[in-house]
Amino acid sequence: MATFGVGSRLGYVDTNPDRSAGLVAAVAAGIPWAVICGGAASELLGFGTVLAIVAGLLTGCLVSAATAFSREDIGSTVPLGALSIVTGLVFLTSVLGPEWVWSLGWEQPASLTAEFVIPIGTLLNAMFAGWAASKAYGGFGARGRHVGAYVLVYLNALSIVAFLFVLVAFTVVRGVPGLLNGAEFGLGVGPATTIELAGFGFTFVWPFSVPFVMNGVALLNDFQGVLPAIVGTIWLVVGAVLFAVPLGIGAAIFLTEYAEQGPFTQAVEIATNGLWSTPSIVFGLFGFAFLIPRFGNSKSLLAGMLTLGFMLLPLVLITSREAMISVPDEYRDASAALGVSKWQTIRSVVLPAALPGVVTGVILGVGRIAGETAPILLTMAGGTFVPGSQTADVIGGFGFVASPPFVTNPELLQATSALPYQLFALITAGVGLGDNVANPDEFRWATALVLLVVVLSFYAVGIATRYYFRRKLSYE
């Protein structure tokens, strides 16, 4: 690459360079050189901290100046090319070998190990080299810079996908053994389910058995599982959404369609944004101090639902409001000109057009609340391990009584567990795992995997809903 730059300068390669590589390239080339030379000065030449920093800065400035004041084809290739060469040599010749540790010498023990430095250094180098190479590929000048910027931006986008992929893959690889612990597939191995239909009970047997997601924790279980936490998480999200979505949409309708824009709506807006940025542990404390004494003074599923509902509310409000504001006024005018009342217009034109945006907000909000630990810890969670008998049966729990409030549901008022809390408890409990769970590490990772799957399932449901509503609105 550096050769290409030199070749271009000497006229062997036909390019179209500018007078200078520019300030950005100068700074970008200067910083790594400053770091390397500073490091080299302190480690290899035994300079003191101050001297090393000075030496590093000096080299950095020199490289910057060289980049900025030479012609672009030299400036944008040679310093970065040389950087790659030097780093490669350093790693290959084991000047920084696998055993290398740089103790920072601070009061707290802090050090940079080769395990960390070498991959990061390689990645950064690759990025710099890719940038310079793509500039050279574009023949420098405006086109070269365009190609360079494109490569950088493309790498950014790619790295997001890569991060997600690495995260999911890591969790899956670690979690699958625990998840499949004791799992059996084949006809007749699963639990039997009986469906009552018109007086006849149809029983069928699931063709698989995965104890980790089908069992709770009990002393006599062959394999332990997290079923109560899964069910708890699902009910928690369902309850929070049922509570927050109607309230949030209602408030958004009032604020966009009815309230006159003024100090009041602004105050509501600021309060909403503030509420959204409130730390979740504060919501948890609120639930603990305000809700729990009102629900029989014990942690309960209902208290958890409401607390998470409060957390979800501001985001639903904000996104619904944005979605309604972006519904074109022409629709409202057209509807009014047909003699349709305001409320009917909102219901049959504005809301359907705003729904995809509302659903997006709910998706984002669910993603946040489904993984919340702190509020659950304070408002809802029982013990570290929840026996399978404590799985919340919310639908079956409804009962009707003759006196107010007419509907009771003891299941809602019981403490239960949820996956994020379960995971937190498993990690912090440390001791006591051995008796119940054969391999605590496997158990934790499997819990994390199940949590990830549950949250992504909610996400998938949301995306599907949004797709459905979008399809209805568009003509393609």
Place this chain on the structure above:
Amino acid sequence: MSEIESTQTQTHQSTASQPSQTTNGESDEQLREAWTDHAFDGDTKLAVDGLDVHYGDDHALKDVSMEIPERSVTALIGPSGCGKSTFLRCLNRMNDRIPSARVDGSVRLDGSELYQEGVDLVELRKRVGMVFQSPNPFPKSIRDNISYGPRKHGDIDTGLIARMIGRSDERQERQLVEQSLRQAALWDEVRDRLDDNALGLSGGQQQRLCIARALATDPEVLLMDEPASALDPIATSKIEELIHELSREYTVVIVTHNMQQAERISDQTAVFLTGGKLVEYGDTEQIFDDPRSQRVDDYISGKFG
């Protein structure tokens, strides 16, 4: 207000120029009174008297009085910002939707005052339909666009409960959709895809759909705010034919920038000029061939505006 009260008692048959009681005998104003007095055969559908509109401090429409005959096409022409659209929007009280707008004066539909307490806006806008400058169909199916108004008014009901008790008006709905689309000369183009989204239609088709949608509520007056300004010549000529057809049954008031269009389609023309004043109103032929005002003559011949 004395002027409004006095002019309200006039009949549309007044032909001679009448000195105004409030304009201090200014000759311009007197002339304007004369120029805007238009005698026509037939009944008055809409009578506007001393209409003033303010948007905040902006005086958008000044003392406009005119009478619009039934079953005819009335064109409103004038340069941008002269108040044509504002005037149009006063005729079905759409200006009520603009918070800063203030309307003074009188508009009567079949003799009953629109600007008074207790007027049912829903009922009014059913009787006075409107088509906007840019096509604005709802993001729903073609069928739902047409039946939207009648459904919301409760004239037809195809809801779940109605279907369950066997009182669904699906047949009426089908008839209404077909009839409205035929009236708007769109039926043959969309008969096979009534359940497709209306946004998939072309601009001209969308505008005709909007006209069909307005017709579906069975209005008496149809207000059109530059309905063809966003369309190509072929779509425009279709809309113009359609307007001509509609004037047999409906009273059409149309705002247009295009003077040739006004000349082609309208029975009478009102010219608004800058400052929100109605300068001349009369038979279209007379306005275009022999305008009484020099300014209107200049405007029509392209010297001004």
